[in-house]
């Protein structure tokens with residue numbers, strides 16, 4: 329579960345690119361929100377989900393990971 333991962337990159341990737349089942353397989357799907365979320369909004373959303381969705385300590389490197397994930 330990405331919210332519990334010590335590394336925030338899985339959640340950032342999931343929020344931006346969504347979830348797609350492997351080719352041809354019927355499975356659950358989630359749209360990506362990368363096209364409509366600014367970096368600032370992505371940081372805010374991930375921090376919110378981490379704290380209130382998982383009750384885990386803040387990711388210290390979150391803003392950095394969001395910025396770097398686009399390079």
Ligand code: HEM
Nearest residue numbers: 329330331338339342343347356357358359361373377381
């Ligand atoms: C701002 C809106 C949304 C946020 C912040 C969000 C966030 C998340 C998160 C944090 C997870 C857990 C990923 C994990 O297992 O680590 C997840 C899973 C999922 N989301 Fe979203 N989601 C959003 C909108 C949507 C929408 C619109 C859909 C479908 C129409 C959707 C469908 C799913 C599905 C199918 C899963 C996988 C559940 C599973 O297999 O356990 N999500 N989402």
